[in-house]
Amino acid sequence: AISMNQYARMDGLIYTMIYPMKPMVKTRTLDLINFDNIPGGQNACIAVMSYSGYDIEDAVILNKASIDRGFGRCAVLRKHQTSVRRYANGSQDRTCGPPAASAFPDGEKDKRFAKFKPVDEDGICLVGEKVCGGSVMVNKESPTDTSASVGGVDYGLHGNGVNLSAINYKYSGLSYRNGAPSHVEKVLITSNENEQFLIKVMLRQVRRPEIGDKFASRHGQKGVCGLIVPQTDLPFNEDGNPPDLIMNPHGFPSRMTVGKLIELLVGKAGVYEGRQAYASAFGEEFGSADLPSLASEALIRHGINYTGKDVLYSGTSG
Helix, strand or coil, X not given: CCCCCCCCCXXXXXXXECCCCCCXXXXXXXXXXXXXXXXXXXXXXXXXXXXXXXXXXXXXXXXXXXXXXXXXXXXEEEEEEEEECECCCCCECEXXXXXXXXXXXXXHHCHHHXXXXXXXXXXXXXXXXXXXXXXXXXCEEEECCCCCCEXXXXXXXXXXXXXXXXXXXXXXXXXXXXXXXXXXEEEEEEECCCCCEEEEEEEEEEECCCCCCEEECCCCXXXXXXXXXXXXXXXXXXXXXXXXXXXXXXXXXXXXXXXXXHXXXXXXXXXXXXXXXXXXXXXXXXXXXXXXXXXXXXXXXXXXXCCCCCCCECCCCC
8 A cells, every 4th residue: 555545646657455464563663654554565374495496596486376365466557648628719629429330330340439438428438447458548639720710609709710610620539558458447637727627547457466576575585476386286284274475495594684584483473362463673671572482482372383383295295
């Protein structure tokens, strides 16, 4: 999440998670910045182990079933806009509904007619409509001649001006130019003191993790996805639970991110204790920080190895 009002904003580009979670392990600083209400990640069940060779050089292995359930899924919101202008000679742009299917040789099956499918009768795309490459989002037309003076009763002008009905228009609409389809999230129309209207269209793309996408923990342990494995082939513990993500243990010794190891231990204890764990630095003897020794005692109380380790069984051979 980027802010509490992220879906009310019309930013040029927004990347946001679909299912953000408040962290299982937090610090005093995260409380001060109200991070639980604007989380920036997801909790994952991690196995620190080597698997298949696709996890070398910091690559990670993802569970396909976890991705299907929404793990790592994000939305990309992108703004497109066009203006409806009034020109010096009195003429102005106009929006109009989609053309009739009878105007095309193949009728409703014509590809050129299909481009106007998202457009409503007012010439602006409908919220929720799917737009593909070449689809029209705003069916706008502009006058071909913006220099000749316009006459007529509508403007209270007299003389040899051009009649409004005689103005020729050309297409100047807003089209979607992208290979991947999107959906219309919302439409906003604004105007200024010069009666120039601005039509803003926010498009939404939902993306799921795939091979090559980059993941990182809060300790700077970053790596790309090397393989997505079906859940049936992943290792599982005595309770039958497979991990969401497998990371290679060779990333720890050289980088010395001991804080992540402690976070894994304290986070697992917090899961079984049913509360968020505190991981403020240096223990904070006067505060409520969870020390590794206290986390180990909590794990022992629940009948689990005090180091947080688990015996895993191969999903392919058992």
